Amino acid sequence: MPSARVDTAELPHTATHRARVGPLLTTLGAASVLAFALLTPDEYDQHLVMWVGLNAVLAVSLRFVLLVGETNIATGAFYGIGAYVAALCTVNFGVPFPLALLAGGIVATLVSAAFGLITLRAKGPYFMLISFAFTEVMRLIYTRIDYIGGNSGIMGVFPPQSLDPLMPALTVLLCGGLVLALYLCERSDLGRVFRAIENNDAIVETIGINVMSVKLLCLILASFAVGVAGALHAHIYNVISPGDFSYLVPVFALAYVKIGGDSHVLGAVLGAGLLTLVAQALEGAGALEQILFGGAIVAAMLVLPDGLWGAGKRLLGLLWR
Amino acid sequence: MALSPLLVAQDLSRRFGGLLAVNDLSFEVREGEVLGLIGPNGAGKSTTFNVISGFYRPTSGRLSFRGEDITGMSASAISRRGLVRTFQHGSLLRDMSVHDNILIGALRAVRDRRGRQRHVRDTAELLGLGGLLEATAGSLPHGHQRMLSIAIALAARPTLLCLDEPLTGLNSTEIAVALGTIQRVRQEFATTIMLVDHNMRAVMRICDRIVVLNHGQKLAEGTPAYIRNDPEVIRAYLGDDA
Numbered sequence: 001m002p003s004a005r006v007d008t009a010e011l012p013h014t015a016t017h018r019a020r021v022g023p024l025l026t027t028l029g030a031a032s033v034l035a036f037a038l039l040t041p042d043e044y045d046q047h048l049v050m051w052v053g054l055n056a057v058l059a060v061s062l063r064f065v066l067l068v069g070e071t072n073i074a075t076g077a078f079y080g081i082g083a084y085v086a087a088l089c090t091v092n093f094g095v096p097f098p099l100a101l102l103a104g105g106i107v108a109t110l111v112s113a114a115f116g117l118i119t120l121r122a123k124g125p126y127f128m129l130i131s132f133a134f135t136e137v138m139r140l141i142y143t144r145i146d147y148i149g150g151n152s153g154i155m156g157v158f159p160p161q162s163l164d165p166l167m168p169a170l171t172v173l174l175c176g177g178l179v180l181a182l183y184l185c186e187r188s189d190l191g192r193v194f195r196a197i198e199n200n201d202a203i204v205e206t207i208g209i210n211v212m213s214v215k216l217l218c219l220i221l222a223s224f225a226v227g228v229a230g231a232l233h234a235h236i237y238n239v240i241s242p243g244d245f246s247y248l249v250p251v252f253a254l255a256y257v258k259i260g261g262d263s264h265v266l267g268a269v270l271g272a273g274l275l276t277l278v279a280q281a282l283e284g285a286g287a288l289e290q291i292l293f294g295g296a297i298v299a300a301m302l303v304l305p306d307g308l309w310g311a312g313k314r315l316l317g318l319l320w321r
Numbered sequence: 322m323a324l325s326p327l328l329v330a331q332d333l334s335r336r337f338g339g340l341l342a343v344n345d346l347s348f349e350v351r352e353g354e355v356l357g358l359i360g361p362n363g364a365g366k367s368t369t370f371n372v373i374s375g376f377y378r379p380t381s382g383r384l385s386f387r388g389e390d391i392t393g394m395s396a397s398a399i400s401r402r403g404l405v406r407t408f409q410h411g412s413l414l415r416d417m418s419v420h421d422n423i424l425i426g427a428l429r430a431v432r433d434r435r436g437r438q439r440h441v442r443d444t445a446e447l448l449g450l451g452g453l454l455e456a457t458a459g460s461l462p463h464g465h466q467r468m469l470s471i472a473i474a475l476a477a478r479p480t481l482l483c484l485d486e487p488l489t490g491l492n493s494t495e496i497a498v499a500l501g502t503i504q505r506v507r508q509e510f511a512t513t514i515m516l517v518d519h520n521m522r523a524v525m526r527i528c529d530r531i532v533v534l535n536h537g538q539k540l541a542e543g544t545p546a547y548i549r550n551d552p553e554v555i556r557a558y559l560g561d562d563a
Contacts, residue, residue: 189428192417192421192424192425192428193425193428195414195416195417195421196414196417196425199414199416199417200412200413200414200415202376202408202412203408203412203413203414203425204425205395205396205397205400206374206396206397206400206407206408206474206477207405207426207428207429207430207473207474207476207477208397208398208400208401208405208429208430209397209428209429210395210397210398211397
């Protein structure tokens with residue numbers, strides 16, 4: 001027992017020391033991405049940065065629900081709902097751009113609340129399958145409604161012209177803000193309860209916390225973020241169609257999380273960034289792209305069980321000594 | 322000691338298909354006492370525990386806690402009223418630190434942040450986990466894990482603490498420590514305790530009263546000395562695992 005006391009007494013010192021380096025590096029990284037987004041004249045680069053931002057939110061949102069132990073493939077549905085709602089707001093009703101983004105987030109939140117109330121009683125593979133089905137059903141529904149363009153979707157979803165040069169930076173800021181907000185939730189006591197539910201939900205129930213409502217809250221927060229990202233998506237690509245919101249969207253997000261590393265939010269961001277760039281490099285490779293992606297996931301699972309983030313951390317740990 | 326009833330179970334039954342796991346069971350837990358629930362395997366002890374803690378709904382019968390009808394309430398609602406239980410096996414948050422385990426327990430009971438930290442440390446200290454706050458729960462030795470599962474429940478400041486087989490799988494030294502701890506918990510927190518266990522000698526030593534179950538029904542109820550000499554109880558246990 002006394003020896004354990006000595007160990008724990010020394011731990012906090014080095015931990016706080018390292019804790020200061022982490023946020024510093026993260027801020028530097030985020031700032032340089034933002035600077036790049038603001039300054040790059042190349043339209044292709046601008047699109048790439050925005051694409052990374054959207055994928056990062058998708059990955060972080062999916063990971064957020066993973067904290068309570070559920071694989072939420074409905075992430076794709078809420079992304080799509082955010083995109084469609086915002087596109088309708090802009091194209092059909094001329095709603096101001098910020099409000100259109102907010103509307104996308106809010107409607108995604110409301111739908112996720114209804115979805116969660118019904119489905120969150122199911123766990124593990126059951127919830128995953130239901131959430132998968134929901135994403136696909138939503139995609140089919142978009143194709144059947146003429147008002148939202150059926151199979152061809154909605155065109156001409158433009159942000160205000162004055163914002164055009166600022167869109168890359170704005171996207172980075174908004175996506176960064178959403179990621180940071182979800183991370184702060186994770187770091188709070190609420191995040192501890194999420195992890196506790198993932199560990200053993202019966203214990204959480206016995207100490208007086210309603211597990212169902214906490215899981216619902218988790219889903220709602222994640223869906224708001226991804227709804228706003230979907231709304232941004234519509235305004236960045238200017239065209240949306242049902243095919244943009246298939247189950248492939250959350251499955252790729254899952255790949256970002258697993259390859260980047262699910263133990264830290266930055267792992268998901270890292271995975272999204274890296275794999276988006278890789279996908280870009282493989283553009284035009286057709287089916288090969290998906291085969292290589294699948295191979296990368298399998299390889300990451302075998303070689304890097306905690307993803308790139310975990311591997312990087314281990315490497316740093318070796319160097320630190 | 323004027324002992325008013327804290328928990329009253331009235332004609333409690335729980336049926337699983339054709340099996341009547343708990344059959345017309347009535348008993349009460351009185352304020353400040355340690356009540357033992359014993360019986361041969363399959364007597365309905367665990368089902369009784371699950372029913373009073375809200376994990377199963379009773380098929381029939383009534384439950385009241387501190388004078389309030391809690392029949393059919395959810396587990397979390399019952400827990401918020403002060404009845405907190407532990408589980409038989411591995412009721413831990415395995416991947417989380419000892420500190421975070423106890424903190425989760427204290428989250429609802431202690432609202433102010435600084436008070437909660439103090440409460441976490443005090444609870445850990447009381448259960449012999451004071452030097453292990455940073456350790457991962459799943460990596461603790463078995464005896465410490467048991468104490469931690471009690472610590473989580475205790476951190477929720479229960480009026481009635483229900484311990485489901487707190488001694489099973491512990492060696493004799495660990496049992497002695499665990500019994501001492503339960504006694505201390507009782508004294509320092511004035512907590513009423515109800516426990517299920519197979520270790521007859523330990524139950525006899527620590528409990529003020531004992532309820533004996535057999536085939537889902539109450540076979541006997543009384544002080545340890547009375548139970549030890551009850552012919553019905555002796556008959557039920559002969560040929561069984563006791």
